[in-house]
Amino acid sequence: MGVSRRNFLKGLALGGTTGYLAMAGVSSTVMKDVFVPKPLVGDTDIGMCKSIKCTVVSETSWFNNARVVQDMKDAGGLLVNQYIIPWTNTGVKEGYNGNNAGGYSTLIDIEFMDGTKKKMLLDCGWNTDWMDVCFKREGVDKMLDNKEIDLLFVTHEHFDHYWGVESVMKHDPGIRVIVPKGFYKEGFDLLKGANFPVAHVKNDFPHTGKLEVRESGKVHPIYPGVASISFDSAIITRVLGEQALVFNIKDKGSVAVTGCCHMGIISFLQEIKQRVKGGDKIYGVQGGLHISPFEDWDPQYDDLIKAIPKYGIEVMGCNHCTGYLTAEKMVLAGLPVVQGTARFKSKKKLYLGNGDQIKFG
Amino acid sequence: MSEMKAMSQEEEKTEFNWPGFIVGLVVGSGLFYLTIKLISALMFSRTAA
Ligand SMILES: [Fe+2]
Numbered sequence: 093m094g095v096s097r098r099n100f101l102k103g104l105a106l107g108g109t110t111g112y113l114a115m116a117g118v119s120s121t122v123m124k125d126v127f128v129p130k131p132l133v134g135d136t137d138i139g140m141c142k143s144i145k146c147t148v149v150s151e152t153s154w155f156n157n158a159r160v161v162q163d164m165k166d167a168g169g170l171l172v173n174q175y176i177i178p179w180t181n182t183g184v185k186e187g188y189n190g191n192n193a194g195g196y197s198t199l200i201d202i203e204f205m206d207g208t209k210k211k212m213l214l215d216c217g218w219n220t221d222w223m224d225v226c227f228k229r230e231g232v233d234k235m236l237d238n239k240e241i242d243l244l245f246v247t248h249e250h251f252d253h254y255w256g257v258e259s260v261m262k263h264d265p266g267i268r269v270i271v272p273k274g275f276y277k278e279g280f281d282l283l284k285g286a287n288f289p290v291a292h293v294k295n296d297f298p299h300t301g302k303l304e305v306r307e308s309g310k311v312h313p314i315y316p317g318v319a320s321i322s323f324d325s326a327i328i329t330r331v332l333g334e335q336a337l338v339f340n341i342k343d344k345g346s347v348a349v350t351g352c353c354h355m356g357i358i359s360f361l362q363e364i365k366q367r368v369k370g371g372d373k374i375y376g377v378q379g380g381l382h383i384s385p386f387e388d389w390d391p392q393y394d395d396l397i398k399a400i401p402k403y404g405i406e407v408m409g410c411n412h413c414t415g416y417l418t419a420e421k422m423v424l425a426g427l428p429v430v431q432g433t434a435r436f437k438s439k440k441k442l443y444l445g446n447g448d449q450i451k452f453g
Numbered sequence: 454m455s456e457m458k459a460m461s462q463e464e465e466k467t468e469f470n471w472p473g474f475i476v477g478l479v480v481g482s483g484l485f486y487l488t489i490k491l492i493s494a495l496m497f498s499r500t501a502a
Pocket residue numbers: 153196250252253351352380412413
């Protein structure tokens with residue numbers, strides 16, 4: 093009896109070793125898919141549109157980089173509430189009438205499958221004097237007066253993207269406004285007509301239209317072929333939450349249109365891939381990519397530049413907080429960065445500047 | 454008598470034990486499977502940092 097048990101154990105040991113090694117072989121070859129999770133494929137159908145045209149109303153958020161950084165430092169650092177920072181608004185040589193504040197705003201013309209069209213405004217800039225001039229240059233003021241712009245999509249609460257809201261409200265206070273979840277009370281108050289004298293921001297034309305706050309972690313349809321995605325990003329100067337747009341263009345693929353993209357361009361593209369039907373083909377990008385906004389360079393940005401080509405983007409429109417350094421490196425990496433014309437205080441032709449247009453589809 | 458016993462012991466030693474081998478095969482492969490499942494679960498966890 094003792095002997096046969098020993099034999100059994102010998103067989104067990106041999107079988108165990110064989111089985112263990114065999115399983116190692118099988119699981120690393122034919123069975124490997126069982127262990128590697130399947131990439132998520134988007135299943136939210138946002139529909140389709142024919143084309144979009146983006147007009148860069150203003151991408152120059154401020155005119156002197158060092159000044160805006162110093163304003164934040166002097167107020168106590170990057171996490172200080174933007175509404176209590178005394179932003180420099182006089183004596184800046186390259187500023188607009190001495191004011192360092194500019195703004196970010198893009199006009200989007202959408203053509204639907206049935207040939208009808210709609211306009212939306214992505215962000216409304218910062219300095220209302222500057223925005224008034226920019227709106228006039230692109231005819232946005234008249235469009236607002238005539239109620240031709242269907243909605244104002246605010247990507248995030250940052251000064252340079254949102255504080256120019258008075259320039260919109262003075263022409264069309266009834267406009268539909270969409271903001272991301274995370275907006276602070278000050279932000280809603282500004283919309284309703286508040287004044288923040290320390291930060292030199294006010295709105296004398298209270299909003300009377302529909303206001304929508306978009307939850308994070310979801311794809312929100314806006315029009316056929318147009319949707320937004322919100323992110324719970326924590327951003328400098330105590331801002332919370334950012335949203336961006338995704339368009340599904342017939343025969344081309346997805347186009348990602350951003351404000352600042354503080355959530356990171358890779359995060360946004362991944363989210364489109366994993367949530368939006370057809371999002372695995374990213375055809376184009378437009379907007380701020382937030383890589384080197386202050387024109388400094390960190391080796392980790394190189395990894396970003398290396399990661400972007402994997403998405404097979406065919407048309408790369410970018411500007412604002414993308415940074416000129418990043419644009420140079422993206423061109424070197426073979427990315428199809430669309431050049432601008434460096435007009436109306438945009439500094440270089442490296443990417444789309446103020447007054448430049450880009451069409452997708 | 455004692456010689457016979459020694460002989461039979463020798464004979465039994467060389468005999469291959471199939472039931473033991475089969476049980477070992479199942480336990481051994483199962484063990485590897487569980488290990489790699491655990492590792493992949495930890496590796497691809499979406500909640501872990
Ligand atoms: Fe920005």
